[in-house]
Amino acid sequence: MTRRFILPLAAALLAAPAAFAQKTYLHCGHLLDVRSGRLLAQQTVVVEKDRIVAVQAGYAAAGPQDKVIDLENRTVLPGLIDCHVHLETVPSRASFAERFTLNPADVAYRAEANALTTLRAGFTTVRDCGGSGINTALRKAVAKGLVPGPRIYSAGTAISSTGGHMDESDGLSDYMIEKLNLGPAEGVANGPVQCQQAVREQFRRGADLIKIASTGGVLDLSKDASGAQYTEEEIRAIVQTARDLGMAVACHAHGAEGIKRAVRAGVTSIEHGSLMDAEAIQLMVKTRTWYVPTIIAGKSVADTARKHPDYFSPVVAAKALSIGPQIQSTFGRAYKAGVRVAFGTDAGVYRHGQNAREFGYMTEAGMPPLEAIRSATLNAAALLDESANFGALEAGKLADVVALDGDPLKDITALMRPRFVMKAGVVYVNN
Template structure:
């Protein structure tokens, strides 16, 4: 009994000593979409204990006070489309041949840290070699610094399709890839590939429903999975508690992905008005990745940056994403913030906010797309995406009110994740 009493006292004392008080001149309430003034956030351990009116004085000598009366505080941001294993550069396609998995893993630690310090405390990694699963686990174990990671592991694609990472390689060396490496041709392959992703520890499934820009293949937008294959992938994914994200540029592939049951359409560049209406009917989210489109279009103008087969695709697809996004937003398609970081430099994710606002989305809605909407997609809406009591203490701060100057989101001056301060 005495030991139990002593333990309770120690726990109480420790909890009291760990409280952090954050005085917020302005606070973004992502649920209501309002900017609140003069609030105090109290953080205990990894959770938000309370959000109080006015500037509350810390109760104990061990409590920490952070004075942000001249700043705007908001929940940690979420990017629903990143690739933590790589970053675009002229040597990228050669790197895939010469680098070992250990090299990929070590580079990923740099990219993960850059992402977190930019204020993105949660990301959805939409495919790589599978090293991204180990990166997620290393972050969760506290071995390396990075955001909360939800990862697809490897892509699921068709032979020769976007996501078949053997494209452009010596076929005598790579052989005929199958479901274990995410390459499917038919219902049975599709079923096995999903189960393999589950076995490997993926959180979600990522498919490539159409051709893509950065794969070493000619077509950027043709459909590359049948409706039956996509439907089977979504069916098996549901059995294993996973959602499906679909890379898709061309309209026919987009239509098949929606009808097949995916949760999100990534990019959506050539989407028709009819497919936008179909998205609304099925509750499908659009993850637009405008930044990636602009980046590849610019890099394609630099001779030698991309293999020649990629250049015309980048010039044709990249400039069209922002206009498609504007149409989709006006039609009422659900939008989730996503950038395709890795196609451009990690840590520059907040560029997407500027492009979304340019296309007609109000700043507050753009912030909500990067907080509460992302949380909905990840099924963590009860713990992430808001600054409220009981939520995980993922908190960031910027110098100005983003609803008055969206550019301030590019300069995050404070980052707290799980109650731990990583940048101040």
């Protein structure tokens, strides 16, 4: 054979494996088009490697090298997204003591187990809103395929003022406070300069976003969860520094004044928002600030404090009973006023894997089931600035797929029982 025949033949043989690359065909009895809101019968989602390459009407025939997964008795929708979790933590009477008894390796193994539980519950992407830095390491391990879990966007260590919600020395003796000596590197920052330093520290450590607290919290040992704990100038310094570094800012806030300061300063999202007033709601509508409500967290801590009076310390129990029950009604008012909502649950405050209970609480407060699902797909992807990659079952997007029994538009609790979970083309659950 001459050179002019040999070279093209060699090139064709080298290219042959790509031509016969295996695809996966998902035959879907019903497919929820979250963009149009339509439930489409008999659809095929074609997956190649980690992406969707086609969504077709009917049950498309697969090639001899391809794989078919029968979901003909299921309702299929995009992988769900939880925009507020804490993979390192679990609810426990011993939570305070564990800060002094667990080693980083103990926390890491626990976080890995929580991540797998979350993925199996149908949540293929999460935003971890604050931990020790193990959350960022876990993100890397999942991305490299070393351990199974949802796609993680990590806030690293969250930032607050001295005595604020994320100050780990709250409630300790003066001796322990001196020994800990927490500062910007540990997420405790005061004044614009320290706040800028704290943001840069999290950027250096590999965080994807910045999490701050502009008010106190329920589960910390401070006496008040509603008072503002950062000035608007301090929050503005955080937001501007984060923007310079290409990072969004999520803001834990319960009290109305702390919410308004944060929104005026330009944060990306308000987390919890339990006590927001009408002025704060209108400000969020005007600025298009995202709201991540975490209703399940409020209900969970309130129920625990009510049923088990000795579970929390007295100061925490009082806040749990007064603030926790208010999130659901606040959410209902904010949604009806037009505030943009992204799904989030604060998993870690309650038991991981129960994230989908939030959908029921959202619909109870007046959000239609389709909008609740959109909050965990289209909206959550938009909050993460990842609309091009996930949030809908469309060609070109990552193959994050969940399948259920029943119709979640009629029975929202179906979302609590996923029968099939695929993340980036890999199947993790197939019952």
